Amino acid sequence: MTDIATPLAQHTQQDMDLIDILWKQDIDLGVGREVFDYQQRQKDYELEKQKKLEKEKLEQLQKEQEKAFYMHLQLDEETGEFIPMQHAPPVEIAVESATLNNSLQNKDSLGTESTLSSEDLIYLLTDAFPFAADSEPYQPWVPEAPIEGNQNFLYSGPNVETDGLKNTVAGGENVHEMEQAWQEIMSITELKGLNNEMNNMIDLSMYSNTECPALTDTANNYSFLNSMPAIEKPINNISNFPNDLGASFATGIPDVNTNASFSMDSFCDNLLTLIDTKLTNVVPSEVASNQCLKELLNDTTDIKDLSLCKAFNGNSTPEFNDSDSGISINTSPCGTSPGQSMNSSHYGDGHFGYSDSEMDDMDSAPGSVHQILPEKNKSTISEDAFFSLSPFIPQDMVSFEMDDLSPSANDLVTAPGHSKAPFTKDKTLSRLEARFTRDEQRAKALKIPFSVDKIVNLPVDEFNVMMSKHQFNEAQLALIRDIRRRGKNKVAAQNCRKRKMENIVELENDLDTLKYEKEKLLTEKGEYNNSLFLLKKQIGTLYMEVFSKLRDEEGKPYSSQEYSLQQTKDGNVFLVPKAKKLEIKKE
DNA sequence: GAAGTGTGTCATGTA
DNA sequence: TATACATGACACACT
Numbered sequence: 105m106t107d108i109a110t111p112l113a114q115h116t117q118q119d120m121d122l123i124d125i126l127w128k129q130d131i132d133l134g135v136g137r138e139v140f141d142y143q144q145r146q147k148d149y150e151l152e153k154q155k156k157l158e159k160e161k162l163e164q165l166q167k168e169q170e171k172a173f174y175m176h177l178q179l180d181e182e183t184g185e186f187i188p189m190q191h192a193p194p195v196e197i198a199v200e201s202a203t204l205n206n207s208l209q210n211k212d213s214l215g216t217e218s219t220l221s222s223e224d225l226i227y228l229l230t231d232a233f234p235f236a237a238d239s240e241p242y243q244p245w246v247p248e249a250p251i252e253g254n255q256n257f258l259y260s261g262p263n264v265e266t267d268g269l270k271n272t273v274a275g276g277e278n279v280h281e282m283e284q285a286w287q288e289i290m291s292i293t294e295l296k297g298l299n300n301e302m303n304n305m306i307d308l309s310m311y312s313n314t315e316c317p318a319l320t321d322t323a324n325n326y327s328f329l330n331s332m333p334a335i336e337k338p339i340n341n342i343s344n345f346p347n348d349l350g351a352s353f354a355t356g357i358p359d360v361n362t363n364a365s366f367s368m369d370s371f372c373d374n375l376l377t378l379i380d381t382k383l384t385n386v387v388p389s390e391v392a393s394n395q396c397l398k399e400l401l402n403d404t405t406d407i408k409d410l411s412l413c414k415a416f417n418g419n420s421t422p423e424f425n426d427s428d429s430g431i432s433i434n435t436s437p438c439g440t441s442p443g444q445s446m447n448s449s450h451y452g453d454g455h456f457g458y459s460d461s462e463m464d465d466m467d468s469a470p471g472s473v474h475q476i477l478p479e480k481n482k483s484t485i486s487e488d489a490f491f492s493l494s495p496f497i498p499q500d501m502v503s504f505e506m507d508d509l510s511p512s513a514n515d516l517v518t519a520p521g522h523s524k525a526p527f528t529k530d531k532t533l534s535r536l537e538a539r540f541t542r543d544e545q546r547a548k549a550l551k552i553p554f555s556v557d558k559i560v561n562l563p564v565d566e567f568n569v570m571m572s573k574h575q576f577n578e579a580q581l582a583l584i585r586d587i588r589r590r591g592k593n594k595v596a597a598q599n600c601r602k603r604k605m606e607n608i609v610e611l612e613n614d615l616d617t618l619k620y621e622k623e624k625l626l627t628e629k630g631e632y633n634n635s636l637f638l639l640k641k642q643i644g645t646l647y648m649e650v651f652s653k654l655r656d657e658e659g660k661p662y663s664s665q666e667y668s669l670q671q672t673k674d675g676n677v678f679l680v681p682k683a684k685k686l687e688i689k690k691e
Numbered sequence: 692g693a694a695g696t697g698t699g700t701c702a703t704g705t706a
Numbered sequence: 707t708a709t710a711c712a713t714g715a716c717a718c719a720c721t
Contacts, residue, residue, distance in 0.1 A: 542699095564709070594699060596711055601698085604713085 543587045550580050559584055560591030654679060 544556045552559075553574060562570060567588070576584065651669055654662050662679065670680040 590700065592710070593701080593712095597699070597713080599711085600713055 543590060546583055547587060550583055552576075552580055552584060554584075556587055556591065559587045560595075650677075 541556065547554070547556055547559070554570065558570070559567070571584070647669060651664060651667075652661060656662060665682070667679050667681055669677055671677050
């Protein structure tokens with residue numbers, strides 16, 4: 105249907121019939137017969153080509169105007185903003201044009217103005233940043249001759265004076281776009297902060313510029329950026345990235361280079377997302393062999409300084425922060441760290457027959473570490489991005505079973521007991537050691553195909569079934585047995601301590617309760633004592649009252665020294681002589 | 692550096 | 707008898 109590029113004259117009658125049939129089919133879709141007319145299509149093509157040429161010329165013109173505009177601005181170092189020069193020197197494009205071609209010299213009429221009015225600036229801006237209004241597909245500009253240095257401003261377009269005037273008039277019609285353009289310029293100055301961040305990337309200069317020649321050219325050709333101090337370094341530094349990064353940059357640069365609606369924010373995002381993507385994609389597959397990348401990762405302290413840019417605030421910045429703690433020797437897949445008790449290779453099969461304590465001694469003896477390289481890079485990649493990304497992890501550790509890489513909370517706890525880590529000040533190493541318990545390391549060293557978690561937690565039956573599926577030697581069996589015993593005992597000890605603590609807490613609660621009860625009882629006792637005292641007092645008063653009213657046969661009161669009142673069990677009250685009372689008591 | 696705390700491990704006993 | 711569990715005791719790291 106679309107292949108109708110050959111002239112109709114060359115078509116056979118059969119072709120024409122076919123076209124008719126197809127047209128009749130498409131006519132329902134609103135397709136005119138002219139679609140199949142080659143000459144009509146050729147005219148359209150010519151028109152499009154002409155338009156494209158005009159737009160290319162327009163772009164060239166805009167670039168020149170941008171340059172002219174920025175020559176009227178100076179960077180305010182305090183605010184980071186571009187401001188018009190107070191005593192702006194004549195905009196001498198001619199100075200620049202000493203290295204430019206003749207057509208650029210035609211801009212003298214523009215450059216001879218001593219100052220630019222704000223209106224002129226707005227016109228220039230409007231032309232320089234037409235934005236989406238006339239966005240055009242990217243047309244790479246290929247210089248006809250080798251370009252060096254400041255000759256980036258070579259211009260071979262139409263007469264700037266006339267065309268530029270037309271454009272400024274046209275651009276001035278849209279006030280809204282002018283304001284938008286001005287705000288865009290102002291926002292670019294906000295990239296001063298980005299500039300500072302980007303400065304940190306200078307350390308990447310180890311990568312030769314020549315590795316990305318196209319990129320270098322692209323960056324240098326971007327005259328607009330070269331004329332802006334605030335964003336000069338980022339662009340220059342782009343060429344310092346390694347090949348794989350730079351190549352991708354080269355594909356991203358054209359947006360910057362040609363699209364007038366270019367935004368530094370989006371550029372920053374593209375740049376950092378690209379780095380992000382590259383790091384993520386490259387590391388897992390090549391971490392063991394890509395020396396260049398390893399160097400890059402060693403410099404991630406520089407790259408991570410870019411974290412202020414949002415592209416780096418994501419999840420792709422693994423914890424390399426500790427790389428300055430001396431762990432760098434461990435970052436190599438070749439594992440030259442003396443403190444690599446976690447690097448199980450030194451347990452290798454050659455250590456069969458060693459007891460746990462002997463193995464512990466090896467753990468604790470830095471000098472005894474054998475530099476046995478991981479012999480393979482298994483493809484069993486962990487789900488844990490950290491392990492797949494981190495150069496700190498020997499690659500073969502990645503092949504550990506998933507369960508090993510997702511230890512229980514208990515396993516994640518640092519294991520200080522018996523873990524005679526020789527370099528305890530190495531926080532990163534300690535963390536990694538905590539990640540892999542000693543038993544996990546041992547299991548890995550003896551190539552036991554089960555996770556410690558499985559070995560410990562499987563029920564006996566399932567454990568036996570699992571064991572029966574493999575052939576193990578003495579050392580492996582002993583280790584599996586020890587791992588299971590230690591694992592269960594560890595959990596038991598934790599439970600025991602937990603229970604002990606719970607018992608202590610319970611006893612403390614009981615103690616508090618008992619103390620409260622004691623206080624309560626003491627209070628009650630006091631109240632009862634008071635009541636008793638009152639009762640005794642009332643009884644005494646009543647006794648004396650009753651006793652004082654008693655009279656003998658002669659009408660005399662009884663002496664309280666000789667008599668007393670006594671009550672029997674049946675409730676009767678008798679007046680008893682005290683001597684008699686004593687006798688009764690004795691009886 | 693001593694003391695306290697948390698944890699892993701071992702030895703032993705019990706179910 | 708094997709296994710799981712409980713617990714005291716010890717060693718070590720850490721605060």
